Amino acid sequence: MGHQVEVDQAFVQSPEHRPKPVISEAGSIPLIDLSPLFSDSAATAVQATLVEQVEAASRDWGFFQVINHGVPVDLLKAAETAEREFFASSEEEKKKVRRDEVNPLGYYESEHTKNVRDWKEVFDMVLHEPGVVDVSGLELKNKWPQVPLGFRETFEEYAKSVEKLAFRLLELIALSLNLPPQRLNVFFEEQTTFIRLNHYPPCPYPDLALGVGRHKDAGALTVLYQDSTGGLDVKRKSDGEWVRVKPIPNAFIINVGDIIQVWSNDKYESAEHRVSVNSAKDRFSIPFFFNPASHTNVKPLEELVDETNPAKYDEYNWGDFFKTRKDSNYKKLEVENIQITHFKRV
Numbered sequence: 001m002g003h004q005v006e007v008d009q010a011f012v013q014s015p016e017h018r019p020k021p022v023i024s025e026a027g028s029i030p031l032i033d034l035s036p037l038f039s040d041s042a043a044t045a046v047q048a049t050l051v052e053q054v055e056a057a058s059r060d061w062g063f064f065q066v067i068n069h070g071v072p073v074d075l076l077k078a079a080e081t082a083e084r085e086f087f088a089s090s091e092e093e094k095k096k097v098r099r100d101e102v103n104p105l106g107y108y109e110s111e112h113t114k115n116v117r118d119w120k121e122v123f124d125m126v127l128h129e130p131g132v133v134d135v136s137g138l139e140l141k142n143k144w145p146q147v148p149l150g151f152r153e154t155f156e157e158y159a160k161s162v163e164k165l166a167f168r169l170l171e172l173i174a175l176s177l178n179l180p181p182q183r184l185n186v187f188f189e190e191q192t193t194f195i196r197l198n199h200y201p202p203c204p205y206p207d208l209a210l211g212v213g214r215h216k217d218a219g220a221l222t223v224l225y226q227d228s229t230g231g232l233d234v235k236r237k238s239d240g241e242w243v244r245v246k247p248i249p250n251a252f253i254i255n256v257g258d259i260i261q262v263w264s265n266d267k268y269e270s271a272e273h274r275v276s277v278n279s280a281k282d283r284f285s286i287p288f289f290f291n292p293a294s295h296t297n298v299k300p301l302e303e304l305v306d307e308t309n310p311a312k313y314d315e316y317n318w319g320d321f322f323k324t325r326k327d328s329n330y331k332k333l334e335v336e337n338i339q340i341t342h343f344k345r346v
């Protein structure tokens with residue numbers, strides 16, 4: 001008798017959303033060298049070129065990779081090591097920091113994207129704790145695991161360093177929209193940014209399940225670190241084909257989220273992406289979701305709309321949107337989850 005693989009139906013994607021056996025890495029997302037940001041002597045022309053690259057990548061792809069981004073390589077290595085050690089710790093250690101109905105932070109092994117279960121386990125932490133209870137009634141307090149030692153210190157340092165990069169990228173995005181560089185910073189004064197650790201274990205049926213189902217990131221910007229395994233697929237805007245994002249050592253993957261799509265009044269578009277799994281290797285990634293304050297009412301920026309280019313979206317509140325989305329990821333629901341298209345004017 002051959003080995004029979006038990007397929008858990010909760011993980012099975014509908015046929016049209018299953019990955020093809022081979023995903024191309026060709027013609028993949030743009031690569032941008034950020035070193036001009038760190039050189040006092042970089043000519044204005046070089047800086048202008050950087051802004052143009054960010055503009056083209058945000059417009060044509062909604063995704064790009066960055067190198068020479070200023071986050072120290074040692075810190076990336078320390079974060080990846082701490083992540084691997086945490087997920088390798090016992091079920092008992094992980095359960096001690098498990099997410100629950102009042103506090104959505106910590107460890108979780110049963111997330112759903114669009115009501116299909118993802119083949120992954122995660123750990124969430126916020127960059128800035130808002131106090132005991134936030135406006136939505138959730139308790140946002142970081143839960144720090146005891147294993148591995150130094151986990152908290154590593155991620156606090158990582159968070160600070162990646163936050164600096166996120167603000168630099170935000171300024172480049174503002175410039176690329178012909179706005180003053182600090183125009184968007186005000187929305188991040190009480191930011192709801194969080195860092196997620198993703199572990200995708202080997203999957204016996206990678207043709208049926210996904211590590212994360214197809215989705216767009218709801219926030220402003222995502223700054224993602226991935227290990228060398230590969231598996232992140234982006235839906236290419238030019239032809240709708242899924243392409244694999246090539247792992248580049250020590251690079252970050254940047255993607256424009258729904259909020260920048262709305263602020264830019266559709267000049268930029270958040271791209272659909274997903275994570276394919278494989279039957280042989282674990283994969284680890286660390287997205288940093290750069291999100292504005294809960295009280296932010298998101299709408300197309302006034303400077304970018306006029307009579308010939310009217311606002312394409314009605315205003316919505318970020319805190320409400322995010323809470324509604326989180327609830328649907330926590331358990332399987334019978335309804336479609338919330339999307340910015342629900343605020344699109346027809």
Ligand SMILES: O=C(O)CCC(=O)C(=O)O
Nearest residue numbers: 198212226232275285287
């Ligand atoms: O693991 C990855 O590469 C991406 C994960 C992702 O898209 C997400 O958590 O929103």
Ligand SMILES: [Fe+2]
Nearest residue numbers: 215216217273
């Ligand atoms: Fe994502």
